[in-house]
Amino acid sequence: MDTIVKTLLRLPVLSATKFPVGLQSRVENVIRTIKRKSTEVCMIMICGEGGSGKTTLAKAIYNQIHGRFAAKSLIEGIEQINEIRGDLRLQEQLLLDLLKTKVEIDSVEMGRSMIRERLSGKRVLIVLDDVPRINAPLVRECRNWFEGGSVIIITTRNENLQRVYRADSVFRVKQMNAKESLELLSWHAFREAKPPEEYHFRAKRVVDDCRGLPLALEVIGTYLYERTEEEWISVLFKLEKIPQHDVKQQLQISFDGLSNEMEKYLFLDVCFSFVGKGRTYASKILNGCGIDADSGIRVLIERSLINVNKNNKLGMHPLLRQMGREIIDKISLEEPERNSQLWIDTEEEYVLSKHTVRSSFIYGFETSFGSGCFLMCNIFVFLRSFHLSGQESFRDSLSQEIICANVIL
Amino acid sequence: MEFASSSSKLPRMYDVLINFNGEDIQRKFVSHLDSALSAVGFTTFLHHHNAVQSTHFEPPILNLCRVAIVVFTKTYSASAWCLHQLQQIIQWHQTYSRHVLPVYYEIQPSDVRLQKGHFGKAFKATAYQTFSRKQLEHAMSRWSQALTKTANFYGWDESNYR
Numbered sequence: 142m143d144t145i146v147k148t149l150l151r152l153p154v155l156s157a158t159k160f161p162v163g164l165q166s167r168v169e170n171v172i173r174t175i176k177r178k179s180t181e182v183c184m185i186m187i188c189g190e191g192g193s194g195k196t197t198l199a200k201a202i203y204n205q206i207h208g209r210f211a212a213k214s215l216i217e218g219i220e221q222i223n224e225i226r227g228d229l230r231l232q233e234q235l236l237l238d239l240l241k242t243k244v245e246i247d248s249v250e251m252g253r254s255m256i257r258e259r260l261s262g263k264r265v266l267i268v269l270d271d272v273p274r275i276n277a278p279l280v281r282e283c284r285n286w287f288e289g290g291s292v293i294i295i296t297t298r299n300e301n302l303q304r305v306y307r308a309d310s311v312f313r314v315k316q317m318n319a320k321e322s323l324e325l326l327s328w329h330a331f332r333e334a335k336p337p338e339e340y341h342f343r344a345k346r347v348v349d350d351c352r353g354l355p356l357a358l359e360v361i362g363t364y365l366y367e368r369t370e371e372e373w374i375s376v377l378f379k380l381e382k383i384p385q386h387d388v389k390q391q392l393q394i395s396f397d398g399l400s401n402e403m404e405k406y407l408f409l410d411v412c413f414s415f416v417g418k419g420r421t422y423a424s425k426i427l428n429g430c431g432i433d434a435d436s437g438i439r440v441l442i443e444r445s446l447i448n449v450n451k452n453n454k455l456g457m458h459p460l461l462r463q464m465g466r467e468i469i470d471k472i473s474l475e476e477p478e479r480n481s482q483l484w485i486d487t488e489e490e491y492v493l494s495k496h497t498v499r500s501s502f503i504y505g506f507e508t509s510f511g512s513g514c515f516l517m518c519n520i521f522v523f524l525r526s527f528h529l530s531g532q533e534s535f536r537d538s539l540s541q542e543i544i545c546a547n548v549i550l
Numbered sequence: 551m552e553f554a555s556s557s558s559k560l561p562r563m564y565d566v567l568i569n570f571n572g573e574d575i576q577r578k579f580v581s582h583l584d585s586a587l588s589a590v591g592f593t594t595f596l597h598h599h600n601a602v603q604s605t606h607f608e609p610p611i612l613n614l615c616r617v618a619i620v621v622f623t624k625t626y627s628a629s630a631w632c633l634h635q636l637q638q639i640i641q642w643h644q645t646y647s648r649h650v651l652p653v654y655y656e657i658q659p660s661d662v663r664l665q666k667g668h669f670g671k672a673f674k675a676t677a678y679q680t681f682s683r684k685q686l687e688h689a690m691s692r693w694s695q696a697l698t699k700t701a702n703f704y705g706w707d708e709s710n711y712r
Contacts, residue, residue, distance in 0.1 A: 142583060144706060145583065145619070145653065145708075146587060146590060149592065149651075159616075332613050332614065334646055
């Protein structure tokens with residue numbers, strides 16, 4: 142029984158992505174290189190534009206080979222970790238995964254020496270996903286400390302990192318060819334490997350517009366699932382008007398097509414406040430605002446707009462998150478009184494200008510939970526900042542539900 | 551305040567399909583496998599005669615799964631339904647290069663591969679019952695090929711467990 146479960150866990154198709162079109166050959170390609178360098182520390186870099194499948198490829202490789210390593214770590218979405226404490230977080234996470242002990246690190250220097258002391262001579266597998274530029278010296282040094290046979294895989298959008306990290310091999314994730322693209326789109330849109338005859342022509346045109354980018358194919362494909370012919374035509378019409386390199390605008394077709402405001406605001410809420418937070422935690426807060434968050438989140442997951450990882454944490458593709466932020470920017474420009482620019486500064490603290498807080502608070506309070514959850518969510522952020530600063534009188538005037546939510550915060 | 555929410559339209563996806571025959575094996579083995587898989591986060595579809603009859607699946611259930619486990623028991627070949635399904639599983643494997651993993655429960659892999667012993671006898675009996683004389687030879691060879699193909703995949707003998 143255990144061996145069955147273990148074998149299944151090792152199958153790359155099972156966890157990396159829903160429809161692994163063309164994945165296996167790419168995985169094997171990289172693994173061949175790793176095998177060739179099995180006596181030294183092997184650093185591999187996977188580059189490609191956003192949405193081209195770097196993370197999926199890295200995860201699939203990890204799944205396939207991690208059984209052979211005692212110490213291993215896969216850290217996703219590094220770019221989204223806050224920059225100031227990002228290096229520390231990264232070091233802590235590495236030590237936690239590799240040594241299975243929780244450590245607190247006060248400075249990068251301390252983390253560096255800890256990694257050196259505790260991990261020297263170990264054979265490790267490390268996957269660092271979506272690295273902007275963090276900690277190049279650390280990663281470079283790591284190579285000298287680890288035992289031969291160790292593997293470090295880095296995925297990044299920034300091709301220049303190749304020189305910084307001195308990677309042994311660089312894999313550029315190639316765009317999917319027309320055949321693969323059509324298959325991936327069909328899986329998402331029809332749940333079949335090929336589109337039905339009558340849709341063949343339209344599907345091909347969508348594929349052309351997506352330029353072999355798996356993320357666009359997935360998001361647009363799931364959006365087109367069980368759509369009528371008219372809806373297909375309207376999507377094609379929209380796609381044609383979008384410049385081919387503007388992936389975010391292509392992705393926005395799916396956002397615009399959400400069936401009601403609640404779902405749209407929910408997406409923005411997740412984008413702003415709940416990436417990396419537990420799904421139950423997010424639903425609790427949002428349910429407290431009278432929103433049917435559970436079903437809303439389900440819809441967003443089905444549309445591939447957000448995802449949930451193995452630890453039940455909400456996540457979002459960086460490009461989609463960027464898209465969400467741009468939408469919010471636009472909203473706040475068009476409706477300055479709402480001023481919804483509550484930027485998240487670090488993972489836990491929110492930066493709020495006093496004016497912003499007051500206006501959004503009053504606005505939200507006056508409309509009395511009537512104007513969509515996005516604002517409500519800001520109020521929680523706001524409440525929390527008050528809570529932290531000790532001014533609790535505001536809370537008394539709010540409904541029980543909201544106080545409950547505030548307690549959760 | 552209530553928001554209307556669009557109901558979810560997409561059919562569910564399953565990670566693992568478990569194909570088997572009979573309640574006996576479901577109790578003895580499949581249910582345990584099912585909970586072991588669920589414990590690590592896989593979604594499963596228990597693929598047996600009644601499960602599929604009771605609901606209409608569109609698109610076919612196999613297209614919603616990513617890996618198929620076939621549990622071979624002594625009674626597997628007594629079910630024409632299972633043998634039909636196996637044929638489709640193999641086809642699905644060939645078209646989409648999906649993984650098919652056989653599990654043997656109290657049966658020798660070679661009995662399945664070569665349709666020998668009890669398993670072989672039951673296999674022939676089922677074929678004679680299911681097909682007319684005209685179809686028999688052709689249909690039986692297709693079933694037989696599916697069995698041999700499946701048994702040639704990497705699999706497990708689970709007889710010694712539990």
